């Protein structure tokens with residue numbers, strides 16, 4: 001949950017992901033993605049007045065523009081679309097800066113912003129990209145192929161805590177989720193799936209992948225449908241008709257309840273979350289099973305290690321945490337990790353954490369997968385092809 005107040009200290013004329021209070025005097029606005037904690041104030045009369053009367057613009061990616069226009073039609077003439085990886089000049093009253101939107105691997109349309117003015121600043125927004133893909137991001141290099149000098153990184157610190165050292169890759173998690181779905185559904189028509197979620201939105205990528213692989217849409221409630229149907233990639237992947245599918249997600253009377261009952265159906269529940277998975281739990285693998293309730297570790301935010309790797313790669317002079325818990329102990333841990341990373345000499349000193357062996361984890365998962373007869377090879381093929389970050393995030397070498 002973003003706690004960032006919207007102002008980039010190095011470029012005080014702009015605001016990012018906050019549209020209220022002190023941000024209202026900004027000359028340009030940027031939205032990294034359409035999750036509500038990044039859109040505070042966007043639908044208020046005050047912000048509307050700023051945009052329309054002062055003719056200010058809000059800069060977003062193509063997908064975000066489509067969602068935003070439908071969510072808040074009054075914004076439609078004040079939205080400016082930015083192309084991925086392309087530097088765009090932003091003319092402010094007294095100077096011109098440049099912005100490059102970089103797909104951030106968090107949800108469809110989500111971006112990081114690389115701002116270049118007198119100082120270069122990276123605002124990550126919510127993100128999850130692995131180091132291999134980060135190294136391929138052209139925006140981080142100048143025309144001669146040298147690394148740009150980034151002054152400050154405004155960092156997604158959702159899991160920037162040693163308790164969340166490492167997560168399985170999204171593909172590892174999805175591979176397992178899809179195995180669980182197919183294995184259960186192969187037992188008969190009365191066997192249905194309940195996808196249990198910890199937030200109302202943010203499962204775009206999971207839904208898309210489930211639909212692509214299982215070829216069955218996910219039944220969701222009307223409110224979620226209104227939101228997800230704005231995302232072109234989810235075309236066909238979601239439905240309002242419970243009879244069309246055997247995969248259900250929060251389609252019942254209340255949050256996280258589904259429209260089918262235990263009396264008539266055999267229900268397997270798959271609970272996706274990252275928050276409940278700390279290091280010690282992950283030592284045993286990233287799924288557990290309690291009477292047909294399967295917990296799977298799935299994260300659309302970077303783990304601690306992924307955060308450290310981004311920082312070690314970019315070597316900024318300053319880091320601003322964008323997600324604080326307002327828990328003294330946890331926030332102190334975030335700040336002390338940041339200080340440790342910044343106090344390196346020329347070489348980064350932050351230890352490469354290795355609380356559990358990823359290879360061991362993979363072996364455990366493969367052993368578990370083997371018992372799902374008939375589908376193993378098919379999934380191993382998918383698994384081999386899968387990229388760690390969502391495919392649309394990578395750019396050719």
Ligand SMILES: [Zn+2]
Pocket residue numbers: 033035106126202
């Ligand atoms: Zn988000």
Ligand SMILES: [Zn+2]
Pocket residue numbers: 219220242247248249251252258259260
């Ligand atoms: Zn349903």
